[in-house]
Amino acid sequence: MFRPAPRASGYFRTAYAQDAALVQTCTEKASLVLFLVALAVLPFAVGPFLLDLACQVLLASIGALSLMLLTGYAGQISLGHAGLIAAGAFTTGILAREIHAPFWLTLPASALTGVVLGFIFGLPSLRLRGLYLAVSTLALHFIVIYLGGEYETKRGFSTGIVVDPPSLFGVALRDGRAWYFVLLAATAACLLICINLLRSRSGRAWLAIHTRETVAEALGIHVARYKLLAFVISSAMTSVAGCLFAYYRGFVSIEAFDLFLSIQYVAMIIIGGMGSLLGAILGAAFVVVFPYVIEALLHLLPNVQRLAGDIFAVNYASFGVAMILFLIFEPLGLVGIWHRVQNYFLLWPFKQRPLAGGRK
Amino acid sequence: MQLIVNIIVLASIYALIACGYVLIYRVSRVLNLAHGELMMLGAYLVLATASLFNNHPALALGMAVLLSLVAGGLVYVFLMRKMTGEMVLAAILTTVALGILIKGVVVLIWSAQQQYPAQALGVPNPSLAIAGAHISLWSAVLVGVTALTYGALFVFLRFGRWGTRMRAAGQNPLLAAQRGINLHGVYALAWGLSTLTGAAAGILMALDSGITQAMPIIGLKAFPAALVGGLDSLAGALIGALIVAGAEVLLIYYVDPLLSDVVPFIVLIAMLIVRPWGLFGTREELDRV
Numbered sequence: 001m002f003r004p005a006p007r008a009s010g011y012f013r014t015a016y017a018q019d020a021a022l023v024q025t026c027t028e029k030a031s032l033v034l035f036l037v038a039l040a041v042l043p044f045a046v047g048p049f050l051l052d053l054a055c056q057v058l059l060a061s062i063g064a065l066s067l068m069l070l071t072g073y074a075g076q077i078s079l080g081h082a083g084l085i086a087a088g089a090f091t092t093g094i095l096a097r098e099i100h101a102p103f104w105l106t107l108p109a110s111a112l113t114g115v116v117l118g119f120i121f122g123l124p125s126l127r128l129r130g131l132y133l134a135v136s137t138l139a140l141h142f143i144v145i146y147l148g149g150e151y152e153t154k155r156g157f158s159t160g161i162v163v164d165p166p167s168l169f170g171v172a173l174r175d176g177r178a179w180y181f182v183l184l185a186a187t188a189a190c191l192l193i194c195i196n197l198l199r200s201r202s203g204r205a206w207l208a209i210h211t212r213e214t215v216a217e218a219l220g221i222h223v224a225r226y227k228l229l230a231f232v233i234s235s236a237m238t239s240v241a242g243c244l245f246a247y248y249r250g251f252v253s254i255e256a257f258d259l260f261l262s263i264q265y266v267a268m269i270i271i272g273g274m275g276s277l278l279g280a281i282l283g284a285a286f287v288v289v290f291p292y293v294i295e296a297l298l299h300l301l302p303n304v305q306r307l308a309g310d311i312f313a314v315n316y317a318s319f320g321v322a323m324i325l326f327l328i329f330e331p332l333g334l335v336g337i338w339h340r341v342q343n344y345f346l347l348w349p350f351k352q353r354p355l356a357g358g359r360k
Numbered sequence: 361m362q363l364i365v366n367i368i369v370l371a372s373i374y375a376l377i378a379c380g381y382v383l384i385y386r387v388s389r390v391l392n393l394a395h396g397e398l399m400m401l402g403a404y405l406v407l408a409t410a411s412l413f414n415n416h417p418a419l420a421l422g423m424a425v426l427l428s429l430v431a432g433g434l435v436y437v438f439l440m441r442k443m444t445g446e447m448v449l450a451a452i453l454t455t456v457a458l459g460i461l462i463k464g465v466v467v468l469i470w471s472a473q474q475q476y477p478a479q480a481l482g483v484p485n486p487s488l489a490i491a492g493a494h495i496s497l498w499s500a501v502l503v504g505v506t507a508l509t510y511g512a513l514f515v516f517l518r519f520g521r522w523g524t525r526m527r528a529a530g531q532n533p534l535l536a537a538q539r540g541i542n543l544h545g546v547y548a549l550a551w552g553l554s555t556l557t558g559a560a561a562g563i564l565m566a567l568d569s570g571i572t573q574a575m576p577i578i579g580l581k582a583f584p585a586a587l588v589g590g591l592d593s594l595a596g597a598l599i600g601a602l603i604v605a606g607a608e609v610l611l612i613y614y615v616d617p618l619l620s621d622v623v624p625f626i627v628l629i630a631m632l633i634v635r636p637w638g639l640f641g642t643r644e645e646l647d648r649v
Contacts, residue, residue: 327453
């Protein structure tokens, strides 16, 4: 749930408008402004490599946020996330290639594909739960990938589809900085949509379904409708991420959307911390930056030459290890660590929170 | 005729792999998505033992199979034991992470190139002709091994002391533990046996056509076979493997070779829509999120 940061002292609202406000206290306002300024200055302060990394994190964040909506809040497991991203990317690629569709046409078209696919992905969830649902989404992933591959071979783009950079307001988007701001805006919009969905009726319905479906139904929640809604919204956002991905890369190929990508997205929300939007973004940053960190660490080792060809394998293995470590030792993820740090400073000089039911 | 032989060979590959999924799921209700990677690990272990026991192919193969049994047990002891009682998703993801780890480590040790353990062992792979159809020696062996494995597993689970314990643990872990059954031992044994059968499949496939990085995908494609038959039924896995392999071979032959990777999953979805618990599986509460 959208939860304000913990505070040492009580904060008492005196009007209903304050209850609904997204940013509540002066400290929050100040830190938000500082954060936004930092984000705005970032592209001018770093080199092209870090800028590209930031763009990748933003792209991954959109995907991770939508998966978090589905898995972390509505409780529906999906192992087919890469298939949805591929669907968005391929819709964009095909439209741009076949009819030279402009940006303002491909983006809604991708979202529409996402809606349709989300509906299809969601249908099994009405009947299946847990493991079986995960398996059905996995199977749908393979089918989507197959259709994409079929298109590539039948149309003779067996190496991939080249997508021209889009033009916004008559200006072609080629510059890394321009891309950064476009992606930042997209991520911010996505985050706002998620926050507002989660603190409204639909978010509460999803949480209820996640906790216990039977009770949710008894409370008058239309379980089937809200499950499908979760799938549809999540996959529409994912497909938009896929569309942006296609334009950002300028190239769509089915090899980019293998099972490992799905796993990476699931890893993002696990490593970030289930049931937290902040966690989705932290997890996305972690997973995107992780291979580069490993590579940098490898270069510190003495005999790099021998390992140079195996960097991919080292990345793979260490990613597996990182995932296992998080699953076993920190199931709450990065957000869990973040809350512990916050609580440490908040409670200092004490160590424990007061017991529930005691005087607050 | 050739089609029938192809179906039988593919079905026995799927069946041999699928019984690993079934064993683990039946005993501990965990879906092991690292099964394909464990299978590949078994095949690579042959390469390792082949260099140790140069002139004794049988000894090398035996050692590799034994090592994979141990490897499966160790996976449980060091990894999956920590995940008992966790969410289903967490347990599945742990196996996925394990799979990624194994893939990376295997490439680090043995490189990503295609390898041929049959050459390393110095065993031939002649083509046999049976009633007008061609079948390679190791494929024929694989069919035999599958039959043998299923027979042995049936006897073991029905009459063996540990087999009975495994069934008990699968039916009701709490009661089984109360009766003095060592649950951790049973789970470790299930993981070991599952890895052993998977490794046997991997080794025989590697002897037939070499080890490639695509092996885990084959392992994943065998999963629909397990699910079609029912995730907790060994006999079901056999039938499921026949159905999936039949559909795959026929569709590849008559429709489109590109379908190969996707047919098992289409069968899987069809089955999930009609009977999620499979042909022979027990209809359980599918309510374990």
